[in-house]
Amino acid sequence: MSRTKELALFFVKGLFVLILALLPGAFVVCKMDPYLFLGTQPKPYIYIPNERFQIPGMARHEEYDTVILGTSMIENFSEKYASEKLNASAIKLPINASYITEQKLVLDIAQKYHDIKTVLWAVDYRTVDIEHGDIYSMNNVVFPQYMYDEEWVNDWKYIVNHNNFYWALKQYRMRRTGIDPFDYMVTDREVLNTWNWKTFSRELITQDYKDLYEGRKSVYDKINNLPAEVAKKTIDLDLIGTIKKYPDTDFVLFFAPKSILWFKLLDQMGILEKKLDVLTYIVDEASKLPNVEIYNFQNEFEFTENLNIYLDITHYNNTANKYMIDAISGKWLKTDPESFRKDNAELIARVRSEEIDNLVQEILK
Amino acid sequence: MLFNSLEYLVFLPLVTLAYYLLQSLRARNFMLLLASYYFYMQYKPEYGLLMLFATFVCYISALGISKTQSKAIKKLWLTFSVLGTMGLLFFYKYFNFFNRNVAGLLSFFNVSWQPLSLDILLPVGISFFTFQSLSYTIDVYRGDMVAEKDFFTFALFVSFFPQLVAGPIERSTNLLPQFYQHNRFDTSKAVSGLRLMLFGFFKKVVIADRLAVIVDTVYNNYKSYNGVVYIIATVAFAFQIFCDFSGYSDIARGSARLFGFELMSNFERPYYSKSVTEFWRRWHISLSSWFRDYLYIPLGGSRKGYVRTLINLFVVFTVSGLWHGANWTFVVWGALNGAAIVIEKILGIGKRAGKQEYMREQAIKRRQKPWFVRAAVTIAGIIPMLITFVFICFTWVFFRAQSIDQALYMLPRFLEGLDTFDLQKFIGTRMILGLDSWEFFTAIGSVVLLELMHLFQSVASPAKVLNRMPAMARLIVYSICLSLVIWLAWTESQTFIYFAF
Numbered sequence: 001m002s003r004t005k006e007l008a009l010f011f012v013k014g015l016f017v018l019i020l021a022l023l024p025g026a027f028v029v030c031k032m033d034p035y036l037f038l039g040t041q042p043k044p045y046i047y048i049p050n051e052r053f054q055i056p057g058m059a060r061h062e063e064y065d066t067v068i069l070g071t072s073m074i075e076n077f078s079e080k081y082a083s084e085k086l087n088a089s090a091i092k093l094p095i096n097a098s099y100i101t102e103q104k105l106v107l108d109i110a111q112k113y114h115d116i117k118t119v120l121w122a123v124d125y126r127t128v129d130i131e132h133g134d135i136y137s138m139n140n141v142v143f144p145q146y147m148y149d150e151e152w153v154n155d156w157k158y159i160v161n162h163n164n165f166y167w168a169l170k171q172y173r174m175r176r177t178g179i180d181p182f183d184y185m186v187t188d189r190e191v192l193n194t195w196n197w198k199t200f201s202r203e204l205i206t207q208d209y210k211d212l213y214e215g216r217k218s219v220y221d222k223i224n225n226l227p228a229e230v231a232k233k234t235i236d237l238d239l240i241g242t243i244k245k246y247p248d249t250d251f252v253l254f255f256a257p258k259s260i261l262w263f264k265l266l267d268q269m270g271i272l273e274k275k276l277d278v279l280t281y282i283v284d285e286a287s288k289l290p291n292v293e294i295y296n297f298q299n300e301f302e303f304t305e306n307l308n309i310y311l312d313i314t315h316y317n318n319t320a321n322k323y324m325i326d327a328i329s330g331k332w333l334k335t336d337p338e339s340f341r342k343d344n345a346e347l348i349a350r351v352r353s354e355e356i357d358n359l360v361q362e363i364l365k
Numbered sequence: 366m367l368f369n370s371l372e373y374l375v376f377l378p379l380v381t382l383a384y385y386l387l388q389s390l391r392a393r394n395f396m397l398l399l400a401s402y403y404f405y406m407q408y409k410p411e412y413g414l415l416m417l418f419a420t421f422v423c424y425i426s427a428l429g430i431s432k433t434q435s436k437a438i439k440k441l442w443l444t445f446s447v448l449g450t451m452g453l454l455f456f457y458k459y460f461n462f463f464n465r466n467v468a469g470l471l472s473f474f475n476v477s478w479q480p481l482s483l484d485i486l487l488p489v490g491i492s493f494f495t496f497q498s499l500s501y502t503i504d505v506y507r508g509d510m511v512a513e514k515d516f517f518t519f520a521l522f523v524s525f526f527p528q529l530v531a532g533p534i535e536r537s538t539n540l541l542p543q544f545y546q547h548n549r550f551d552t553s554k555a556v557s558g559l560r561l562m563l564f565g566f567f568k569k570v571v572i573a574d575r576l577a578v579i580v581d582t583v584y585n586n587y588k589s590y591n592g593v594v595y596i597i598a599t600v601a602f603a604f605q606i607f608c609d610f611s612g613y614s615d616i617a618r619g620s621a622r623l624f625g626f627e628l629m630s631n632f633e634r635p636y637y638s639k640s641v642t643e644f645w646r647r648w649h650i651s652l653s654s655w656f657r658d659y660l661y662i663p664l665g666g667s668r669k670g671y672v673r674t675l676i677n678l679f680v681v682f683t684v685s686g687l688w689h690g691a692n693w694t695f696v697v698w699g700a701l702n703g704a705a706i707v708i709e710k711i712l713g714i715g716k717r718a719g720k721q722e723y724m725r726e727q728a729i730k731r732r733q734k735p736w737f738v739r740a741a742v743t744i745a746g747i748i749p750m751l752i753t754f755v756f757i758c759f760t761w762v763f764f765r766a767q768s769i770d771q772a773l774y775m776l777p778r779f780l781e782g783l784d785t786f787d788l789q790k791f792i793g794t795r796m797i798l799g800l801d802s803w804e805f806f807t808a809i810g811s812v813v814l815l816e817l818m819h820l821f822q823s824v825a826s827p828a829k830v831l832n833r834m835p836a837m838a839r840l841i842v843y844s845i846c847l848s849l850v851i852w853l854a855w856t857e858s859q860t861f862i863y864f865a866f
Contacts, residue, residue: 006552007550007552010552010555010556013840014559016840016844017840017843017844017847018847020840020841020844020848021843021844021845021846021847021848021851022848022851023848024848024852025848025851025852162851162852162853162854165852169803170801170803173803
């Protein structure tokens with residue numbers, strides 16, 4: 001055999017071995033489709049609460065006409081309640097700790113595959129406090145861009161992926177045994193990513209505040225604190241730009257009721273006014289668009305000062321989510337540039353009031 | 366750069382391709398040298414300078430030794446080389462440990478001294494490349510090796526990337542001459558190298574990384590467990606460290622074989638040893654033989670009387686413990702192994718079985734005996750094997766524990782609660798020692814598979830069996846093995862344990 005032929009045969013055999021080795025796992029991934037990415041997963045669907053991987057498939061293959069978009073601030077929404085109140089078929093597509101970049105990618109997928117009537121978008125300072133295009137790397141896990149890019153040539157990264165093979169086998173076992181052996185995957189979208197099983201209490205939020213205030217936890221895990229101009233540029237490109245891209249969809253932007261201790265902490269850091277200035281910019285710019293409504297829940301002190309409904313300094317339980325849906329469906333608490341400025345003045349006054357100072361002193365004792 | 370990373374799977378074929386595309390030997394070696402430094406400097410660019418320093422010291426020392434006839438000057442050059450390499454090792458690995466212990470000793474005598482503590486990270490693989498380069502100078506000093514004149518070839522010997530970070534610690538007499546061979550790409554060698562790498566990856570990513578979770582769960586929260594769980598975690602560690610380290614060695618040897626180089630074998634199924642002495646002939650062979658040749662023999666070996674031999678053995682093993690890390694746990698681990706070997710020496714256990722011919726005769730005689738006699742002999746052989754394994758596991762407790770206190774806390778509790786242990790409940794839970802049940806049984810199944818392969822290796826040569834198969838069947842076997850590695854790999858890739866030494 002000639003040398004060239006010998007080498008060619010060596011590489012062909014190597015390729016054959018490689019392809020044959022990849023086939024069984026790839027077949028299992030395609031057949032079980034653990035993240036619903038390919039749309040081949042058998043019904044009823046089984047969901048993995050790993051949002052960065054699970055959400056793009058859901059955005060593609062579920063049936064809906066209304067999207068609830070955002071970070072963990074929207075995880076406790078009840079889709080059934082929202083659908084009933086808004087007279088729609090709603091789906092929530094949260095990505096915890098995400099930036100607006102990731103949320104925009106989710107919306108693009110939803111828009112591509114569905115005729116979206118309404119988007120409820122929980123916007124906050126942290127999600128836009130980034131350079132345009134930044135993506136949050138959660139626990140150093142690389143963001144699976146290939147699941148969002150709609151490029152079929154990149155789909156092999158999903159198919160030839162032993163993490164997905166692992167989840168496929170687990171789902172197979174779950175389907176056969178009929179139980180959730182890992183207390184992790186769920187079959188009911190209504191409970192997916194909710195925290196109804198968690199404890200919410202004054203003790204938890206006050207401890208979180210103390211840890212943040214006294215430096216045991218870093219506030220900068222929650223915000224980047226870039227110059228306001230950077231955030232404003234991101235707002236123009238990613239938020240306002242996206243809304244303009246879909247003129248036939250109604251956008252409901254809302255500012256969630258994070259706790260008063262969160263606002264107090266920001267004030268103690270000297271960045272509360274800057275944050276409110278960025279949010280005001282959003283209200284100013286979005287109000288100019290015909291397909292946008294804006295709701296402000298930051299001044300709902302009966303929620304923000306009821307510390308028993310919080311799990312930590314920002315995360316509330318589903319009573320707050322229900323209230324937000326009620327307000328949006330009833331069109332209360334709509335805001336505009338003028339009323340939002342008034343709200344902000346009121347919020348700052350409240351944060352600096354003697355009552356809140358006393359509350360904080362008591363916590364820090 | 367880690368072997369178990371995507372980068373390496375791109376890096377290795379590219380370097381192999383470049384190697385064979387280059388025609389001149391000098392260009393090939395220079396390219397390998399650059400690739401090796403690139404490989405190493407991926408951990409931290411500064412590390413490259415340390416390796417360069419060790420290389421330079423040994424290179425000029427060897428040249429100095431070879432250029433003089435004076436014994437005193439030769440000795441001076443050797444001392445320079447020992448001080449240079451061992452000084453580097455001492456500074457980066459033992460400085461803080463030494464200072465802490467001196468301060469502790471002084472405080473015992475009521476002398477207060479604040480130890481100086483350096484905030485430095487241990488450079489990856491420093492124990493390996495310093496030992497390898499030093500062995501070269503000693504070989505030149507002894508006249509076993511001619512001093513290498515070409516600096517780049519010598520630098521390649523010290524830095525050759527497959528075995529740079531965790532061995533095998535190569536001898537200049539074996540590796541250096543191979544850099545002067547003009548290798549042609551040999552498909553059968555390449556297949557055998559890839560096969561070895563595949564086996565190494567199986568051990569590392571399927572077994573070791575999975576077992577690491579069990580071991581870490583128990584050893585990092587040792588006060589929450591006892592009894593059977595300690596036993597499971599320690600046996601798991603025995604297999605984790607074997608699979609991790611021998612997996613690395615296999616990948617290293619397999620990678621080198623792609624270039625046509627042959628590195629020494631580092632492991633010979635050590636858990637099949639019937640004595641601790643035999644275990645050390647089969648475990649980390651390149652280090653054991655390094656200590657034999659460059660410490661045990663210079664100390665006098667077995668030439669200075671019976672008692673001195675025993676002392677030398679004990680000293681060598683204790684020092685080998687310290688080589689593993691700047692912690693008393695490693696010293697105790699080495700000393701325990703040394704003590705066991707001394708006792709075996711006194712009792713006459715663990716002697717080499719004799720020459721090949723004698724072994725073959727014995728095997729023929731055994732085969733002529735009735736099956737029940739053969740079975741009885743086999744079973745009788747398992748008992749010392751089990752005793753050795755239990756002892757080795759006992760020493761692994763010190764090796765894995767973070768401190769002597771931890772080991773001493775755990776050891777008396779190994780037999781606690783054995784009577785009340787509920788196996789059904791233990792394996793019936795969702796999570797078993799940090800792994801979900803599916804993963805836990807995958808780990809056990811993989812260890813069983815490994816041992817079946819080892820048993821197979823003890824009766825036949827897998828390479829020969831594979832070569833006798835029809836081509837298609839052989840390719841299917843390779844595909845199944847590769848499939849196991851790809852699809853059963855533990856999802857969180859981990860670094861190799863011996864990188865820390």
